[in-house]
Amino acid sequence: MDATSIITQVSRDDEQLNVCPNEKDDVERLKPPKRGFFSSFLCCWRRNRTKTNQNGTSIDGSTTPPPLPDQQRYLLPQVRHSDMHKKCMVIDLDETLVHSSFKPIPNADFIVPVEIDGTIHQVYVLKRPYVDEFLRKMGELYECVLFTASLAKYADPVADLLDKWDVFRARLFRESCVYYRGNYIKDLNRLGRDLQKIVIVDNSPASYIFHPDNAVPVKSWFDDTSDSELLELIPLFEKLSKVDSVYSVLCNSNNPLNSVAKINNTNQQMSTPQAQMQQSLQQQQQMQIQTTHPQNQQQAVQQTITATTVITQATTISVPTLLTTQHPHQLQQHQQQQQHQLQTNQQQQHQQQLEGSPPNPPDLSNKT
Known part of the structure; x- marks a missing residue:
């Protein structure tokens, strides 16, 4: 077995490195029905309208696959009592929370020994900036599940070192993925949770191709020490934790990060000296208008507009x-x-x- 095949990750040019021909038999899964693949790209309301009767036929006429036996139906155990009110967050590992390499890294956060074909290999692991803060906060808000396409012999010890607060209620590895068209897909239908209450955080779009409306994509991380994406995403996930359905937020935008960037940009603009001066002037003039005799209020309003325009022009010099x-x-x-x-x-x-x-x-x- 090739040592690098135990880790499923992307390269810096976003090429997939996860396919090993001799491992396909170990993780072979039935391909999901075509209906499941295409329906995931339809609007959210149709997902809610689709119902299934006892004969396995949905209201819109399409057929659904027979249910799996109870012992094989879901990947996750029953929800803990303490997590009953929480949504489920599926979190990827490689290039989302950490970056790992078989080449020595001087400043590695962890060095994990992995046995492959009787030989011990050292895996050097870098933690993404703010990963500790991110995991600790997400553990408070969500039922967190680690779901990686890497093998357990590597990912499990990394998770032991990474998860100081026992945030992950469950850990799912490559054998829990669906192998589909050369990629390991994380099928959220198999988790046993309400899809409207599941969000997946992953750097690889192929991982959530069955459920793009549940995804919050993140940029692949390798070693950039100035990266702050995990920290910047916390406000978005705080909002998602309070809505009835994640689709009400994620289904309306192909990239939820645009909303976060727009909010941050607005806050930054309002913090400039020019914006503060305009805001202060408007407040003062408004108070003056309220105390002015009614016959002079119209002229006072005009003075406010004129003065604001002059200050706006002056502050640009x-x-x-x-x-x-x-x-x-x-x-x-x-x-x-x-x-x-x-x-x-x-x-x-x-x-x-x-x-x-x-x-x-x-x-x-x-x-x-």
Whole structure:
């Protein structure tokens, strides 16, 4: 047996390395019906509408395979009482949580001895950044299941070292996969859990080809120490843990990471000085409008719009640009003129309010 065949992983150019011709007989499975393959790409509502009667015929007329015997029907044991309210999270191992190599790695987190054909081989394992935080949090929110296409003789000891908090309620290995068209597929139908309450986290789209609407894809990880994808995914999984059906979130988007990126981008934009200045100005002007006499509210609103526009335009000019276009003496004179003009405007507005006449709009012209 080739030593590298015990680990199912992708290369850096995303080529599959998991097929070993002499191992097909060991993990041969019946191919899933064609209906199961194509129906997984249909809209979620059809999945919910499909029912099966006692004769094995669904309402839409298609036939379903006969049920397996009870002892072979499901891969997972019964749900623990403490996990009854949780959804099930299926988590991949290689290039999702860790990266392993038979070549020595100086900074390896684990070194796992694996016996192959009477010879002990050393497997060097790197942990993905934030994997500890990710697993600990997911263990609080989900019934977590490790599901890998690698062999148990390698993956089981790695999981022992990786899972410090006993997060994984079960561990499934290559023999639990369905071998289909040259790939090891993780058939979620065989888990014994409600599909609407299962989410699979995997870097290989081929692994969840039967159930793409249950998947949250992750980027394959090899050794990038700056990677933070597991940490960034936690808010999404917190949201998924609270919905009735994962399809309500995942079925509407081919890549759920787009939603996370959009949220992060919005938060980043609102943290800029320009956004903060605009927000503060709008709050102050709104308070002023509420305390202004009704006949002057319309003009106050117009002043707010004008002032906001001026500040928006002004904040796009950098300080170095101003310093290079004006002499220091001119800058000082300009600042004094602006301060004097501001005081004059305030006095005029105060006097006009006392006399009952509407205030003049402030003079915001840029005089030098």
